[in-house]
Amino acid sequence: MIKYIRNKLKKIKLLNDLHSFYYSTLKPLAKRECNICGYKGFFKGFGRPLRLDARCPVCDSLERHRLLMLAISRDEIKSFLNKNASILHFAPEKIIEKIFRKKFIYYKTADLFKKADLVINIENICILDEQYDIIVANHVLEHVNDRKASAELSRILKHGGVLVCQVPIVEGWAFTYENESISSEDGRWSHFGQGDHVRFYGADFRERICEGGFELIKEYTSQGLDVIKYGLLRGEKIFIFKKK
Numbered sequence: 028m029i030k031y032i033r034n035k036l037k038k039i040k041l042l043n044d045l046h047s048f049y050y051s052t053l054k055p056l057a058k059r060e061c062n063i064c065g066y067k068g069f070f071k072g073f074g075r076p077l078r079l080d081a082r083c084p085v086c087d088s089l090e091r092h093r094l095l096m097l098a099i100s101r102d103e104i105k106s107f108l109n110k111n112a113s114i115l116h117f118a119p120e121k122i123i124e125k126i127f128r129k130k131f132i133y134y135k136t137a138d139l140f141k142k143a144d145l146v147i148n149i150e151n152i153c154i155l156d157e158q159y160d161i162i163v164a165n166h167v168l169e170h171v172n173d174r175k176a177s178a179e180l181s182r183i184l185k186h187g188g189v190l191v192c193q194v195p196i197v198e199g200w201a202f203t204y205e206n207e208s209i210s211s212e213d214g215r216w217s218h219f220g221q222g223d224h225v226r227f228y229g230a231d232f233r234e235r236i237c238e239g240g241f242e243l244i245k246e247y248t249s250q251g252l253d254v255i256k257y258g259l260l261r262g263e264k265i266f267i268f269k270k271k
């Protein structure tokens with residue numbers, strides 16, 4: 028009988044501990060609003076390490092998707108105003124792809140490994156010069172040889188075309204961190220923040236991309252209340268480069 032009670036108490040303590048853990052570390056911080064699907068309420072956590080209030084439970088949008096759609100809905104990226112623009116979207120995020128397919132007449136997705144309209148290696152693109160008005164490549168460049176990729180992206184853009192991209196970046200670092208000795212997945216997680224990233228960008232990200240034939244024309248980031256309302260990441264940026 029005593030053993031039974033002791034086991035019961037242990038279980039209750041474990042449940043209490045789990046409960047405390049949930050409330051101290053995992054509980055959503057506040058109700059948010061999804062500017063993509065219109066959901067209002069608590070968001071889910073996402074990522075490693077976990078980011079609270081990151082994912083919309085209805086449309087699965089993450090902070091970066093909501094940031095991009097916020098910028099577009101406010102006409103912050105002028106190129107997207109042209110519905111006749113030809114767009115190539117690398118590593119397409121499902122939620123963005125769905126919106127773009129409806130919005131734009133000429134829209135193609137591209138990926139080397141996942142299902143897409145075009146199977147493309149971003150470092151060596153089998154497309155003729157000057158074909159697209161807009162290229163979207165969010166969280167792609169940290170996975171690849173970005174110098175080769177930026178030259179290729181510039182080549183296939185029309186004169187005056189733009190590259191819209193997001194990357195993980197530490198603005199406090201003057202220089203990007205790369206380390207050729209890191210080759211394991213675990214090593215890349217700890218050094219670069221994800222098992223398939225090959226660098227962590229510093230502020231010189233801009234120059235690295237410009238070297239491929241671009242000029243930086245805009246950086247968009249969300250401000251104050253928008254961050255709170257839409258569950259965005261403070262300081263996260265969208266970079267817009269124009270082909271020179």
Ligand SMILES: [Zn+2]
Pocket residue numbers: 061062063064065066083084085086087088
């Ligand atoms: Zn949503």
